[in-house]
Amino acid sequence: RTVYLRPKIYNALQVSLRPYSSGTPTTKLFINNEFVESQTKDWIDLHNPATNEVVTRVPKSTQAEMERAVNAASEAFPAWSDTSILARQQVMFKFQSLIKENVKELAALITLEQGKTLADAEGDVARGLQVVEHACGITSLQLGETLPGISKDMDLYSYRIPLGVTAGITPFNFPAMIPLWMFPLATVCGNTSVIKPSERDPGATMLLVKLAAEAGLPKGVVNVIHGAHDAVNFICDNPAIKAISFVGSDQAGKYIYERGSLNGKRVQSNMGAKNHGVIMPDANKESSINQLVAAAFGAAGQRCMALSTAVFVGDSKDWIPDLVKKAKSLKVSAGVEKGADLGPLISPQAKRRVCDLVQSGVNEGANLILDGTNIVVQGYEKGNFVGPTILTDVKTNMKCYTEEIFGPVLVIMSVDTLDEAIQVINSNPYGNGTAIFTTNGATARKFTNEIDVGQIGINVPIPVPLPMFSFTGSRGSFLGDSNFYGKAGVNFYTQLKTITSSWKSEDVSYGSKPDTAFP
Ligand code: NAD
Numbered sequence: 001r002t003v004y005l006r007p008k009i010y011n012a013l014q015v016s017l018r019p020y021s022s023g024t025p026t027t028k029l030f031i032n033n034e035f036v037e038s039q040t041k042d043w044i045d046l047h048n049p050a051t052n053e054v055v056t057r058v059p060k061s062t063q064a065e066m067e068r069a070v071n072a073a074s075e076a077f078p079a080w081s082d083t084s085i086l087a088r089q090q091v092m093f094k095f096q097s098l099i100k101e102n103v104k105e106l107a108a109l110i111t112l113e114q115g116k117t118l119a120d121a122e123g124d125v126a127r128g129l130q131v132v133e134h135a136c137g138i139t140s141l142q143l144g145e146t147l148p149g150i151s152k153d154m155d156l157y158s159y160r161i162p163l164g165v166t167a168g169i170t171p172f173n174f175p176a177m178i179p180l181w182m183f184p185l186a187t188v189c190g191n192t193s194v195i196k197p198s199e200r201d202p203g204a205t206m207l208l209v210k211l212a213a214e215a216g217l218p219k220g221v222v223n224v225i226h227g228a229h230d231a232v233n234f235i236c237d238n239p240a241i242k243a244i245s246f247v248g249s250d251q252a253g254k255y256i257y258e259r260g261s262l263n264g265k266r267v268q269s270n271m272g273a274k275n276h277g278v279i280m281p282d283a284n285k286e287s288s289i290n291q292l293v294a295a296a297f298g299a300a301g302q303r304c305m306a307l308s309t310a311v312f313v314g315d316s317k318d319w320i321p322d323l324v325k326k327a328k329s330l331k332v333s334a335g336v337e338k339g340a341d342l343g344p345l346i347s348p349q350a351k352r353r354v355c356d357l358v359q360s361g362v363n364e365g366a367n368l369i370l371d372g373t374n375i376v377v378q379g380y381e382k383g384n385f386v387g388p389t390i391l392t393d394v395k396t397n398m399k400c401y402t403e404e405i406f407g408p409v410l411v412i413m414s415v416d417t418l419d420e421a422i423q424v425i426n427s428n429p430y431g432n433g434t435a436i437f438t439t440n441g442a443t444a445r446k447f448t449n450e451i452d453v454g455q456i457g458i459n460v461p462i463p464v465p466l467p468m469f470s471f472t473g474s475r476g477s478f479l480g481d482s483n484f485y486g487k488a489g490v491n492f493y494t495q496l497k498t499i500t501s502s503w504k505s506e507d508v509s510y511g512s513k514p515d516t517a518f519p
Contacts, residue, residue, distance in 0.1 A: 010056065013206045027058045027202055029065055030224035032072045033213040035206075038065060044199050044228070049115035049344040050334035050383040056113075058199050060227040066234045069223040073165040073192035074240045076220025081162045081190040083218075085139055088188050092136045095184065095215035099129050102211060106204050110175050111335035113201035115343040115384070116299050118335055121176075125204075127464065128180025131485050134467035135188040141490045142189060154502045160494035162190030163242040163266070167235045169256065170197050171248035172346050173302045173406075175204035181471070181484045182245045183212070183222050189493040193222045194241065196231045198248075200346055236260045243492065245484070246270070247304075250404075250476070257479040268480035268492055270304070270473055272404045273432030277307040277461060278421045278447065279316045280438040287459070288437035289319060293326045295435075295461035296410040297388045300342045304473075305433045305455070305462045308405060309394075310412045311421045317414045320392065324370050327388040327410070332372070334380050342408055344377075344384040351384040354407030358389055361400035361411065366391040372408060396424060404430075418443060426452045431475030435461050454478065 010025050013035065026043070028035035038059030045054045061069075080088075099106070107121035116124070134141075146157040168182035175198065183193040197205035202224070209222050225231055232252070235241055236259040243266040246256045253271035260267040277292050295307035312320065335343035345351045355373045362368050372387025386407050394401050394411040401411055415421050425434055435457035436447045444458045454474035457463030465471060470486035472478075482492035 010203075013203065013210065024054050025056045027056050027206065027226060029059070029061060029069065029226060030206065030209050030222075031065075031069045031220075032223070033217075033219040035210075036065070038062065038226070040065070046113060046200065047347070048112055049346055050336070050377075050380050050385075052348070052382045052384070056203070058202055058226050060199075061225045061231055063234070066225045066227075066231060066238075069194050069225045070165060070238050070240050072220035072223050073194050076218060077162075077164055077192045080187070080192055080218060080221050083190075085142065085190075088190065089136060089138050091212075091216040092132060092138070092184060092188050095212050095217075096129065096132045096136060098211040098215055099125065099132060099208070102207065103129075106176055106207055109203040109207060110201065111343070113203045114172060114175050115346060116302075116335050117340045117343050120299055120343075121335065124174050125176045128174075128177035131177075131180050131467045132184045134485065135184045138188045138490075141487070142494065144496075150500070151502075153504050154500065156498065156500050158496050158498045160189070160490065161497050163493065163495055164191060165240050166191045166193050166243045166245070166493060167241045168193065168195045168245045169232055169235060169248065169252075170195065170205070172198040172200040173299070173304070174247075175201045176208065178247050179205045179208060181247070181489075183209075185485060185489050186243075186245075186493045187212075187217060187221055189490060191243075191493055192220060194235070195222065195224050196227065196235060197224065199226060199228050202226060232256060233259070236265070237263060239263070241265060243267070245492070247484075253479060266480075266482070266492065268482055268484060269478065270471065270484060271477050271479070272430060273304045273306075273473065273477050274309060274401070274404055274428055274430045275305060275307050275433040275435075276309045276311050276421075276425045276428070277434070278311045278313060278418070278425075278436045278438075279319070280313050280418065280436065280440065280443055281315045282439050282443070283316065283437035284439060284459075285319055285322070289323050289326055291435075291437070291459075291461040292410075293323065293330070293388075297327060297330055297342055297408040300345055300386065301408040302346065302406055303462070304477075305464055306406075307433075307435060307461050308410065309401065310410055311424060312412065312414045313418055313421055314416060320369075320412065324390060327370055327390060330388055332375055332385055332387045333377055334383065342388070344380070345386060345407055346384070348384050350407070351386055354386055354405055354409060357400050357403060357405050357407075358391065358409055361391045361394065361398055364395075364398045364400070366394045366398060366400060366411070396427065418447065422447065422450050426450075429476040432473040432477035433457070433463055435459075435463060 110121035
C-alpha cells in the first residue's frame with residue numbers, strides 16, 4: 001500500500017491536495033510570481049529516496065503552460081533590463097538574506113526529495129548562496145571597457161548588456177546550488193529566466209524562486225516549468241530563449257548543446273565526470289585517507305566532483321586497509337537521521353545500475369574488498385541504499401572505470417610513478433576535477449602543470465572554485481566557451497555593445513571633401 005505523505009514544508013510552497021487526485025500533493029509551476037497548478041494529465045511521482053513513499057507529483061507541463069512561462073519572461077524583460085543596476089543589486093542583497101533565513105527549510109526539502117543528509121543539504125544551499133553573494137557585486141562585475149582618444153575627438157567604449165530570456169536545466173544532485181548558479185546571475189545582469197529543475201527534486205527551486213520574488217524580483221523575471229524531455233526540447237527550440245545553462249549527464253548535455261546551438265542559442269553545458277585522487281607515498285596519511293573517504297562516499301557518491309577513482313602511487317598502496325576501515329565506519333542511513341554520513345541513492349534504478357557496475361568490475365577481474373551493495377538500513381528497508389564499496393586492481397578498460405558510477409563506490413588503481421598516474425588521468429575522456437595528496441611542492445607543481453583537467457586540488461579533495469573564479473571543468477565534462485559563474489558567468493549572460501563616439505572640438509571647414517576610403 002502506498003503511503004502518501006504531505007510534509008509540512010510543502011505548505012510554504014502552497015502545495016495543495018488536488019480534489020480529484022489520489023491525494024498526493026502536487027508541485028506547482030511558477031509563472032509571474034504565482035504558483036500555478038498544472039492542467040496536465042501527465043504526472044511524475046516523486047519518491048522519498050529513503051522510503052520510496054510518494055511525496056509529491058511533478059507535472060509534465062503542457063505546451064501552453066511552457067509558452068505562458070516564456071511569454072511572462074519576455075514581457076518582463078524590457079522593464080527589468082531597464083531597471084537600474086543598483087536596484088537589481090538590492091534585490092540580490094535581500095535574496096541573500098532570505099536564503100540565509102531559510103537554510104533549514106531548504107535543506108529539509110532537499111533531504112526529503114533527494115536523500116542527502118541534512119548537513120550535506122545545508123552545504124548544497126551554502127555553496128549556491130555564495131554565488132548569490134557574488135552576484136551582489138554586479139556593479140563591478142558588469143563594467144564595460146573604455147579607450148578614450150582612439151583618434152582626434154574620438155572615444156571607444158563598451159557595455160555588457162543582457163541577452164533577453166535565458167533558461168536553466170538542472171540535475172538532481174544539487175537541487176539548490178545548481179539553480180543558484182543560474183538564475184541569480186542571469187537576472188542580476190538584467191535578463192529574465194525560465195528554470196526547468198530536475199523532475200526528481202524540484203522542491204528547493206520552488207522555495208528559492210518564492211524567496212526571490214519576496215526579495216523583489218518583479219513578476220515574470222524568474223519562472224519555473226516542470227517536465228522531462230518535452231520541456232527540454234521546448235527550451236532548445238523556443239525562439240524567445242537566447243541562452244541555455246545546462247548541468248547534468250553527458251547524454252542530455254551533448255543533446256542540449258547541439259539542439260540549442262543549432263537554434264542559434266548560447267549554451268553552456270556541464271556534464272559527467274570521473275575524478276581521480278592521486279595519493280603520493282609522501283602524503284600525510286591520516287589527512288589524505290580522511291579526505292579520500294569523504295570525497296568518495298559523501299552524498300553517496302552523487303557529486304560530479306566526487307573522487308571516484310583513487311590512484312595509489314608506489315608504497316602508498318599499503319594504506320588501503322586503513323582506507324577500508326574508515327569507509328566501513330561511515331553510517332549509512334536516511335538523511336534526516338542523526339549521525340548519518342551518507343544517505344540513499346536517488347532511485348531504485350540508480351541503485352540497480354550502481355550494483356550492476358560493481359558486479360561488472362568483479363566479472364572483469366577487480367577485487368571487491370568492501371561490498372555495500374547488500375546493505376539493509378533499519379527502519380528504512382525500502383530505501384535505495386548502497387553502503388561504501390571499494391574495488392581494487394581496477395584497470396582502465398573495465399566498465400567500472402570507463403563509466404561514471406555516481407554511487408558510493410571507490411575504484412582503486414595502483415601505479416609505480418607519478419608519470420603513470422598523470423598518464424592515466426590525461427587518457428580519461430573527462431576533465432572535471434582531480435586532486436593530488438602530497439607534502440612535496442615540486443610534485444604538486446609538476447602535477448598541476450602536466451595534468452589536463454579543469455579543476456585541480458592540492459591536498460584538497462573537491463576543488464570546486466569559489467564564485468569569484470569559475471567552475472572550470474574541461475574536455476569531456478564541458479561544452480561551450482563560457483563557464484559557470486565568476487567573470488565567465490557574467491560574460492555568458494551578457495553580450496557586448498561597443499560605441500565609437502566623436503564629439504568634434506572644432507568645426508569642420510566649409511567645402512571640405514568627404515573621404516570615401518575606409519577609415
Ligand atoms: P540528467 O542528465 O539525467 O538530468 C539533468 C536534466 O536534463 C534534468 O533536468 C532532466 O530532465 C534532463 N534530461 C535528462 N535526460 C535527458 C535527455 N536524454 N534529453 C534531454 N534532457 C534530459 O542528469 P542527472 O542524473 O540529474 O544528474 C547527474 C549527472 O549530472 C551526472 O552525470 C553528474 O556528473 C552530472 N553533474 C555535473 C555537474 C558539473 O558541474 N559538471 C554538476 C552536477 C551534476
